[in-house]
Amino acid sequence: MKQKLNVNQIPALKQEILDLPEKEKNQLLIRLINKDQVLIEQLHFKLLEDEYDLIKRFEDLKAEIETTLKDNFDSIINSKYTDKGKLYLRMIRNLSSRINHYAKVTKDVNGELRLRTILLIDSSAKYKSIQNEDSVIGYKARLYQVSKIKTMITLFGKLHEDLKYDYSDDFYESIEDTIVSNLQIEIIQSKLKYKTLSNE
Template sequence: MKLAEHKNLKTAITDLPVKEKDKLLLRLIAKDKVLTEHLHFKLLEDESDLEYRKENIKNDIEIQLPELKKLNAKDALAKVRKMITQVNHFYKVTKDSIGEVELKIFVLNVIPLEYKKSFLGYRDFGFLFASFYIKTTQVTINKFKKLHEDLQFDLTENLNQLLNKIYSSKLAAVAESSDLPNEI
């Protein structure tokens, strides 16, 4: 049930006494971890905490890099998906689109592109990894293009470095067939 579909409910909620609204709000927030974390960030944290969150994600990813280099394509795909999920969670909590783009470019730049083949199973995880990597890069570029041009300027060098990395690897053919630009 959506609140927009029930205008009477919306009016009734706004007419509730403040104490009762607070009680209901706290109960609702407690049921959603992301909303709770978002409100904590919005109400209790500041710009330095935002930078701290970004640095934590970068440090966590850098700690995982040595292990990531030893994995096969299947396990690397799972790890990289978790890294990107961590960045997506960062965005859900902070609503910082600049930080999201910056972190995704960082993750995509630092992770290796070559992995051992997995001989078990029927799936080509190397291909799945390449598809995921290119798709994530495309999504990141689209979000990059929505940023203000001054912010784009700050991130352009790192994004071009990422595109250069892709086009000088085995992923070049996949990138080209996906119409990924060579340069921004």
């Protein structure tokens, strides 16, 4: 496998690039940025948006999560038994990837944690019969949710102390209800210390 080149590993090339005329450097920069859609969104957010845009991004994605879970309910529940779990798992993975994208663009740890919490609570409650079914795919769905709780614990550790208290007040009780009623066995198996999220 051919090794990827890194400009920092070729000092002479790096210096030649830095010495290019300003106009030529700018053209190269724009051309490279245009090849990376996530970078374009990151720059747009950083350079052109403010706190109100962040709130809108959060609320839009929150609404998308809630709407997707609601609008797909009948079609998933009424699908063939062998397809229900697969469709459910695919849906929550897709929604989780939307949260990943939000986090990449905004670097908003608090918003990411809250969105992941909303997805965990709402999906586990609304699709409880599928997530708790005694099948391989049901088990996979529960393990997937536990993996997201691990992510949430990591994010919680990055929050400012004031935000930790706000988060615990707003969400922890709901999370605990979800865990106790839906994911307790997998939590125990994973030895996951989810009570960290309570900030006690």
